[in-house]
Every structure is written in structure tokens, then in C-alpha cells.
Amino acid sequence: MVLAQDLLRANSHLASGNREILDRHGVRALNIIGSPGAGKTALLERTVEALKGRVRLGVIEGDISTTRDAERIAKTGAQVVQVNTGGNCHLNAGMVGQALEKLPLEKIDLLVIENVGNLVCPAAFDLGEDLKAVVLSVAEGDDKPEKYPATFLACGAAVITKTDLLGHTDFDLKRCVEEIRAVNGNIIIFSTSSRTGEGFDEWCAWLEDFALKGRMGRGE
Amino acid sequence: MVLAQDLLRANSHLASGNREILDRHGVRALNIIGSPGAGKTALLERTVEALKGRVRLGVIEGDISTTRDAERIAKTGAQVVQVNTGGNCHLNAGMVGQALEKLPLEKIDLLVIENVGNLVCPAAFDLGEDLKAVVLSVAEGDDKPEKYPATFLACGAAVITKTDLLGHTDFDLKRCVEEIRAVNGNIIIFSTSSRTGEGFDEWCAWLEDFALKGRMGRGE
Numbered sequence: 022m023v024l025a026q027d028l029l030r031a032n033s034h035l036a037s038g039n040r041e042i043l044d045r046h047g048v049r050a051l052n053i054i055g056s057p058g059a060g061k062t063a064l065l066e067r068t069v070e071a072l073k074g075r076v077r078l079g080v081i082e083g084d085i086s087t088t089r090d091a092e093r094i095a096k097t098g099a100q101v102v103q104v105n106t107g108g109n110c111h112l113n114a115g116m117v118g119q120a121l122e123k124l125p126l127e128k129i130d131l132l133v134i135e136n137v138g139n140l141v142c143p144a145a146f147d148l149g150e151d152l153k154a155v156v157l158s159v160a161e162g163d164d165k166p167e168k169y170p171a172t173f174l175a176c177g178a179a180v181i182t183k184t185d186l187l188g189h190t191d192f193d194l195k196r197c198v199e200e201i202r203a204v205n206g207n208i209i210i211f212s213t214s215s216r217t218g219e220g221f222d223e224w225c226a227w228l229e230d231f232a233l234k235g236r237m238g239r240g241e
Numbered sequence: 242m243v244l245a246q247d248l249l250r251a252n253s254h255l256a257s258g259n260r261e262i263l264d265r266h267g268v269r270a271l272n273i274i275g276s277p278g279a280g281k282t283a284l285l286e287r288t289v290e291a292l293k294g295r296v297r298l299g300v301i302e303g304d305i306s307t308t309r310d311a312e313r314i315a316k317t318g319a320q321v322v323q324v325n326t327g328g329n330c331h332l333n334a335g336m337v338g339q340a341l342e343k344l345p346l347e348k349i350d351l352l353v354i355e356n357v358g359n360l361v362c363p364a365a366f367d368l369g370e371d372l373k374a375v376v377l378s379v380a381e382g383d384d385k386p387e388k389y390p391a392t393f394l395a396c397g398a399a400v401i402t403k404t405d406l407l408g409h410t411d412f413d414l415k416r417c418v419e420e421i422r423a424v425n426g427n428i429i430i431f432s433t434s435s436r437t438g439e440g441f442d443e444w445c446a447w448l449e450d451f452a453l454k455g456r457m458g459r460g461e
Binding site for chain 2: 056058084086137142158160161165168170183185189
């Protein structure tokens with residue numbers, strides 16, 4: 022990763038500004054990171070449906086190109102803003118700051134920021150979120166945590182997706198969980214299928230609790 | 242992507258050096274790009290087996306961390322060098338130049354460089370290869386070409402992998418091929434399954450022909 026220190030410093034400054042704005046509105050923010058096709062948007066679609074009436078969700082969709090993901094999320098009824106990075110391989114705090122201006126923050130409890138599909142670069146950029154979560158699909162293989170350690174280390178939650186494909190791949194769920202824990206012993210891990218709904222009760226209960234901490238003030 | 246122009250210029254210079262070395266030895270080189278878990282290494286394992294006695298293969302394995310992929314390839318008997326980028330999200334020409342020094346180029350017809358798992362950043366860095374190929378798995382979804390256009394535009398070949406999962410996902414092969422062609426009308430497209438061997442006859446025949454161009458001199 023080609024990271025100019027000046028650029029990271031400028032990003033941190035903008036991220037602090039975003040965090041202030043979110044705090045002022047009692048909005049909790051989750052930055053979701055994962056490979057292209059890890060199932061981030063599908064996870065989010067089903068999550069919005071599951072949390073209806075429990076948590077008021079806002080979504081920022083980060084993509085290099087197209088507005089497809091925002092269109093998918095808009096259908097669920099959630100507040101959503103698409104950010105196109107135009108080639109950039111990750112969101113930065115400046116892009117998120119501009120997106121925040123377009124969201125009715127007073128009506129949002131939990132902001133989910135879906136980063137550009139990339140298991141490497143997004144982890145280095147603070148967007149002003151409270152927590153980063155990594156999404157890894159069963160189809161990607163159980164050997165990824167130690168191959169991409171920086172992202173798993175930067176995240177407080179890991180969501181294994183596409184568990185409906187477990188029988189059709191060589192993926193070993195136990196091995197994957199062990200690998201994640203070997204990289205980051207403090208991470209909370211969920212196993213989900215956005216097709217069947219498996220694991221959504223645990224994931225959404227955790228998200229609801231996570232969102233609630235915003236409404237109660239930041240007493241963590 | 243944070244790209245200093247100076248850095249890209251320095252990379253181009255080193256890539257030209259790699260190209261000269263490869264040319265001198267009559268080695269053709271393919272730079273393989275794809276998401277984490279797209280199935281690049283599995284494709285390569287089966288490709289090495291299929292090309293035994295037809296093409297002498299060398300492999301450079303690019304990963305942020307671990308030597309797992311090189312170990313997998315070594316088992317096939319192919320010449321392989323692992324490069325760990327230590328955080329960098331793509332290989333660069335300097336890393337490949339150092340790896341070339343460790344390979345017996347006089348005994349190699351085709352060098353396959355497996356880049357770091359990342360569908361975005363590697364496309365911008367010339368390694369001295371003759372051609373870039375993008376690998377996209379059925380599990381990633383048919384909507385990726387237009388969401389990650391720069392990589393599909395930079396590549397001369399696209400390999401759709403994991404076709405054994407077609408019935409277990411919403412992936413529409415026809416739509417995906419159309420999307421790839423919409424981004425890049427000059428790309429050759431293969432559909433493969435490294436589990437069943439589907440599509441390997443076409444893919445390996447093409448690779449053999451590609452490798453042969455090195456032995457015959459660069460008359461393209």
C-alpha cells in the first residue's frame with residue numbers, strides 16, 4: 022500500500038470531524054470491510070429488514086463505480102447515500118464527511134458504511150466510525166485471516182457469510198474461526214447466510230446493542 | 242488508490258528491466274489479478290498439472306503474508322518463488338525483479354505471477370508481464386466487472402472460476418460475460434472449475450499457445 026504519511030494525517034483529522042458530527046447526533050457507525058463479492062451488500066439488505074422497528078439505519082455505500090449497491094439498499098427503505106470513489110480502492114474520511122451532509126442524522130441510530138470491495142487498503146483509513154467489521158465469505162476460503170492479517174487486526178467484529186455454501190466448498194468453519202482468533206483475540210465472530218437467514222438473530226441482536234450505545238451516550 | 246506519479250514512473254522503469262530479462266530467456270509472463278479467494282491458486286495448481294510435458298512453468302506467488310500459496314504450488318513440481326509484500330496491497334516490478342533472480346529462467350517457458358488478492362490496486366502496476374489476466378469467481382457475483390472496471394480494462398484475458406457453484410448461487414454466466422465485454426471488448430473469456438476441471442481444455446490450450454509465442458520470438 023502506498024501511503025503518504027501526510028495523507029493519513031489529513032484523513033485522521035477529517036475522521037475526527039466526522040466522529041464529532043456522529044457523536045453530536047447520537048449516531049453509532051460501523052465501517053464494513055471485505056473482498057469484492059464477500060456478500061457485504063446482501064448482509065446489509067437482510068440486516069435492514071431484520072432491524073426494522075428496532076434500529077433506524079442509515080447506509081453509505083462505497084464503490085469505485087456504479088450506484089447498484091445503493092439502489093439495492095434503497096429498496097429496503099433505509100436512508101442511503103452512494104459514494105463513487107472513481108478509482109480509489111477505499112473510502113476516505115473526506116468522502117464520508119460529504120456523504121454525512123446528505124443523510125438525516127437526527128433520524129438515524131446506526132450508520133453502516135460499506136467500504137469499497139477490498140480486503141487490504143480500507144483497513145488503514147479511519148472514517149470516523151466506532152468500529153470496523155470484516156466480512157469474509159465461505160467461498161473465499163478459510164485461510165484468508167492469516168493471509169490478510171492487518172484487516173482482521175483492525176476490526177472488532179468478523180462476519181463469516183454464505184454459510185449455505187459450506188457443503189459445496191472445502192471451507193472449514195472451525196479452522197477459520199481459529200485463524201481469525203490467532204490474528205485477533207479480541208474480535209467477536211458471527212457466522213451467517215444472507216440466503217437462509219442463519220446467524221442473523223445473533224448478528225442483529227449484537228448490532229442493536231451496538232446501536233443502543235449511541236442513544237445512551239458513549240459510556241463504553 | 243494513493244499513487245505518487247514518481248513511484249509509478251520508477252515502477253515502469255523496473256518493469257522494463259524485467260521485460261528485457263524475460264525476453265532474453267524467451268519466457269512469456271502472465272500477471273494474474275483477482276480478489277482474495279477468487280481461486281487463483283487453485284486455478285494455477287490444476288493448470289500446472291494439465292500443462293505438464295507441454296509447457297515448462299515458473300510461478301511467482303505474491304501475498305501480503307504467509308508462504309501457503311508457494312507451498313501449494315511447490316507440491317505440483319513447478320518452480321516457485323514466494324514474495325511477501327509485508328502489507329503492500331499489490332506486487333511491484335522491484336519485487337518481481339528480485340524474484341526473477343531466484344528462478345531458473347532458462348528452464349521456463351511460461352512465468353505466471355499470482356498477484357496479491359485484490360481486484361483494484363494490482364492493475365495499475367506493470368510487472369514486466371506480457372499480459373494481465375483477471376480471475377473472477379462465480380461466488381463473487383456477476384455484477385463485478387462494471388463495479389471494478391479498471392482491472393477488467395487492463396486485462397487481456399478473464400477467467401471465470403468456480404463454475405461448479407453455478408447452481409448454488411444467483412450468478413448469471415451470460416450476464417457476467419456481457420458485463421466483461423461491455424467494459425473491454427477485446428478480452429478473451431474462459432469459464433472454469435478447478436474442482437471438476439470444466440473449461441481447462443480451452444484455458445490450457447490458449448496458455449500453451451501464449452507460451453509458444455515466447456519460444457518463437459515476439460512476433461505478435
